[in-house]
Amino acid sequence: MTQSAPMPTAMPAPAPMIALVGNPNCGKTALFNALTGSRQKVANYAGVTVERKEGRCIAPSGQPLRVLDLPGTYSLRARSPDEEVTRDVVLGRLPGESLPDILVCVVDATNLRLHLRLVLELKRTGRPLVLALNMMDMVERRGSRIDLDALSAALGVPVVPTVAIRRDGVRALLDAVERIAAGAADTVDGQDGWSEPDAQELRGYHRKVEAIVAQAVQAPSRSDGLTRRVDAVLLQPVLGLGILFLVLFLMFQAVFAWAKLPMDLINDGLTWLKTAVAAGLPEGPLNSLLTDGVIAGVGSVVIFLPQILVLFLFIQLLEDSGYMARAAFLLDRLMGGVGLHGRAFIPLLSSFACAVPGIMATRTIENRADRLATIMIAPLMTCSARLPVYALLIAAFIPDRALFGGAVGLQGLVMFALYATGIVAALLVAVVLKRTLFRGAREPLLMELPAYRLPRPRNLALGLAERTRIFLTRAGTRIFALMVAIWFLASFPGAPEGAEGAAIQYSFAGQIGHLLEPLLAPIGFTWQIAIALVPGMAAREVAVGVLGTVYSLSASGDALADTLGATLAASWSLPTALSLLVWYIFAPQCISTLSVVRRETNSTLWPTVMFAYMLALAYAASFVTYRLASALMGEPVAATAAVSWQSVIVLPVVVVAVGLSAWRYLLPATLRMTLRRAVGLPQPAVAACGGCSGCGGGGSAKPLDHSRRA
Amino acid sequence: MHGSRLPTQPLGGLRKGMRAEVVGLDEGTVSTTLSPGELERRLIEMGLVEGATVEVLHEGFPARDPIAIRVNDHTVALRRNEANAVFVAVAGGAR
Numbered sequence: 001m002t003q004s005a006p007m008p009t010a011m012p013a014p015a016p017m018i019a020l021v022g023n024p025n026c027g028k029t030a031l032f033n034a035l036t037g038s039r040q041k042v043a044n045y046a047g048v049t050v051e052r053k054e055g056r057c058i059a060p061s062g063q064p065l066r067v068l069d070l071p072g073t074y075s076l077r078a079r080s081p082d083e084e085v086t087r088d089v090v091l092g093r094l095p096g097e098s099l100p101d102i103l104v105c106v107v108d109a110t111n112l113r114l115h116l117r118l119v120l121e122l123k124r125t126g127r128p129l130v131l132a133l134n135m136m137d138m139v140e141r142r143g144s145r146i147d148l149d150a151l152s153a154a155l156g157v158p159v160v161p162t163v164a165i166r167r168d169g170v171r172a173l174l175d176a177v178e179r180i181a182a183g184a185a186d187t188v189d190g191q192d193g194w195s196e197p198d199a200q201e202l203r204g205y206h207r208k209v210e211a212i213v214a215q216a217v218q219a220p221s222r223s224d225g226l227t228r229r230v231d232a233v234l235l236q237p238v239l240g241l242g243i244l245f246l247v248l249f250l251m252f253q254a255v256f257a258w259a260k261l262p263m264d265l266i267n268d269g270l271t272w273l274k275t276a277v278a279a280g281l282p283e284g285p286l287n288s289l290l291t292d293g294v295i296a297g298v299g300s301v302v303i304f305l306p307q308i309l310v311l312f313l314f315i316q317l318l319e320d321s322g323y324m325a326r327a328a329f330l331l332d333r334l335m336g337g338v339g340l341h342g343r344a345f346i347p348l349l350s351s352f353a354c355a356v357p358g359i360m361a362t363r364t365i366e367n368r369a370d371r372l373a374t375i376m377i378a379p380l381m382t383c384s385a386r387l388p389v390y391a392l393l394i395a396a397f398i399p400d401r402a403l404f405g406g407a408v409g410l411q412g413l414v415m416f417a418l419y420a421t422g423i424v425a426a427l428l429v430a431v432v433l434k435r436t437l438f439r440g441a442r443e444p445l446l447m448e449l450p451a452y453r454l455p456r457p458r459n460l461a462l463g464l465a466e467r468t469r470i471f472l473t474r475a476g477t478r479i480f481a482l483m484v485a486i487w488f489l490a491s492f493p494g495a496p497e498g499a500e501g502a503a504i505q506y507s508f509a510g511q512i513g514h515l516l517e518p519l520l521a522p523i524g525f526t527w528q529i530a531i532a533l534v535p536g537m538a539a540r541e542v543a544v545g546v547l548g549t550v551y552s553l554s555a556s557g558d559a560l561a562d563t564l565g566a567t568l569a570a571s572w573s574l575p576t577a578l579s580l581l582v583w584y585i586f587a588p589q590c591i592s593t594l595s596v597v598r599r600e601t602n603s604t605l606w607p608t609v610m611f612a613y614m615l616a617l618a619y620a621a622s623f624v625t626y627r628l629a630s631a632l633m634g635e636p637v638a639a640t641a642a643v644s645w646q647s648v649i650v651l652p653v654v655v656v657a658v659g660l661s662a663w664r665y666l667l668p669a670t671l672r673m674t675l676r677r678a679v680g681l682p683q684p685a686v687a688a689c690g691g692c693s694g695c696g697g698g699g700s701a702k703p704l705d706h707s708r709r710a
Numbered sequence: 711m712h713g714s715r716l717p718t719q720p721l722g723g724l725r726k727g728m729r730a731e732v733v734g735l736d737e738g739t740v741s742t743t744l745s746p747g748e749l750e751r752r753l754i755e756m757g758l759v760e761g762a763t764v765e766v767l768h769e770g771f772p773a774r775d776p777i778a779i780r781v782n783d784h785t786v787a788l789r790r791n792e793a794n795a796v797f798v799a800v801a802g803g804a805r
Contacts, residue, residue, distance in 0.1 A: 332787075446792065
């Protein structure tokens with residue numbers, strides 16, 4: 001294990017690669033931004049879903065450098081997928097990734113005691129190493145002094161002070177890097193002597209760090225009094241939780257309020273473009289493809305960019321300021337009630353914008369069972385793509401009536417109820433998952449609460465620009481392709497001569513709708529809804545556009561909502577509308593989410609489980625809503641009622657059967673064992689047959705055996 | 711433990727405002743999902759090592775769990791369960 005991989009083959013005079021390594025909260029990303037500015041490229045490491053950030057910068061001499069920002073870690077002893085990447089890159093073990101020429105270890109200079117151990121570990125790798133003492137301005141402000149020469153001598157590596165937030169703050173670092181690149185300073189012994197330290201070796205590192213700190217830090221640092229005073233309020237048990245919920249409330253207000261104007265502008269722009277294209281091109285398939293397919297389809301997704309940016313702005317503000325760790329601290333015990341880790345808060349919060357970044361954010365949860373439980377409930381958070389559907393149906397079916405003397409509107413209340421139902425359902429699912437599949441104690445919470453910092457506008461801007469780029473790329477490629485496909489399905493084959501009704505009824509999409517109708521009739525859905533649900537798999541909000549097409553209307557967006565709403569109100573019963581609303585809380589209507597779950601869990605099992613359980617929940621909830629609403633209003637239910645009760649019983653049975661057979665027969669035995677171990681399930685007793693559990697009710701009996709708490 | 715004359719107790723039993731010095735780590739009594747030895751190593755990596763001075767700064771809600779601990783120059787949040795693997799001598803005796 002200690003053997004490093006062979007050096008990759010040299011390319012023609014490549015720019016030297018420097019890799020930034022450091023603890024979380026050491027200001028590494030700020031330093032990366034200071035070095036590279038906007039010359040950054042964010043992608044994924046080959047084969048893993050960890051974000052890879054590379055940038056370019058020019059040293060004072062004109063020498064170009066490549067800079068790699070590695071995920072933060074306390075140790076090369078990796079505990080999460082992110083930290084594994086850092087270890088493997090540093091040790092040159094990651095396939096497809098060249099060994100960095102120079103390691104820059106970034107440490108928070110105000111906290112050398114905690115951070116220097118990583119330097120000692122990195123020294124063992126035998127790679128050229130520079131120590132960047134970040135946040136030196138804070139050291140001076142706190143009345144402490146660090147003897148750089150003594151530190152450099154004790155560690156045996158060049159030490160440079162950096163202030164990532166100042167323009168000239170990285171000059172000394174670039175000089176030091178250049179000296180090493182030129183071979184002037186030799187810090188390499190070339191031998192990779194790193195091995196995973198045990199507890200005694202860690203203690204040894206610590207003693208050495210203590211000795212070095214005693215030697216090099218000349219005035220004891222006063223602790224950060226401001227952070228402490230702020231925390232006395234923000235971490236006060238009751239007041240702190242109140243403030244946290246207030247912050248979240250403001251955030252959701254902002255997502256709707258701030259994003260409204262840019263969304264209206266985008267909508268106006270799209271409408272103008274659509275009209276212009278429709279007028280400029282002759283009537284025909286191309287015109288229809290461009291207006292109904294591309295502009296309406298891609299536009300319906302792009303319009304959410306402002307909301308997503310506002311949400312990310314808030315999340316990044318919370319993260320950069322250091323508040324996010326406090327939120328996890330405040331919620332850890334409460335979320336522990338349903339078996340979730342405090343850190344699950346951040347992914348779940350992101351999922352209100354979109355489950356895809358939310359699920360990717362679960363990487364910070366080290367324990368696989370905790371992480372899987374969080375991933376499985378993330379799509380139940382109401383994402384912004386459900387909003388257009390909610391807005392359309394609520395406006396059409398819920399009367400705009402004021403309640404409680406005008407303080408609360410009925411429409412707003414219904415919207416809130418839909419969000420709340422999603423959250424409550426997520427918590428219930430979490431309880432069930434943690435009692436059955438993901439049994440076991442929670443991963444320990446061991447988290448640094450960093451000192452509060454003022455977020456830097458430059459870092460925020462760079463982060464948001466990157467989000468925009470990723471989002472628009474997705475809209476321009478995958479969603480674009482899907483929209484073209486959907487338009488094709490909804491347009492061909494055309495209606496036969498002399499046919500009655502909308503042409504779409506005869507298209508592939510129409511045929512699919514009619515095919516699905518018997519299945520969906522028990523929950524009150526019409527064939528038009530069935531058509532809308534299919535492309536809604538690609539992106540939920542597309543359903544609005546499809547309904548518009550189906551009901552032979554040509555407007556889109558807000559303009560559509562007015563007229564389409566009226567049409568829907570006239571053609572659907574209230575139970576049908578309520579049923580569709582409830583359906584949207586639960587339905588696994590998002591290919592992107594399922595595919596990101598497949599990537600993140602590296603298995604097809606978990607997306608299958610997610611799809612099955614959400615579909616079953618959606619169907620059951622819609623069924624109950626439809627029947628209940630119909631009974632209360634005395635309306636007749638759909639004609640196929642006789643079939644419906646059977647299908648309600650049959651569907652869960654089919655889902656469970658498919659799930660079980662996927663578990664038993666489709667997964668190789670070794671993978672199944674690994675999964676069980678990964679989620680902390682007891683291993684099946686090893687029998688002569690190899691323990692396939694096929695003879696002993698492996699799926700249904702086990703959770704009952706262990707229903708008591710550990 | 712460690713021949714110290716001061717009485718030692720688990721860190722998880724400390725209340726807000728109490729200061730102490732870490733005298734030893736023993737994860738044997740703590741129930742954890744981690745492999746043996748892992749909790750001890752993680753605690754050391756977060757600075758909870760023999761000789762470190764600690765102070766309980768904040769307590770969570772409900773049940774005063776988790777706790778935020780000042781460890782030398784930084785602050786660490788952890789649950790009382792895991793904190794019980796850290797044995798400390800309370801400054802001025804266990805009160």
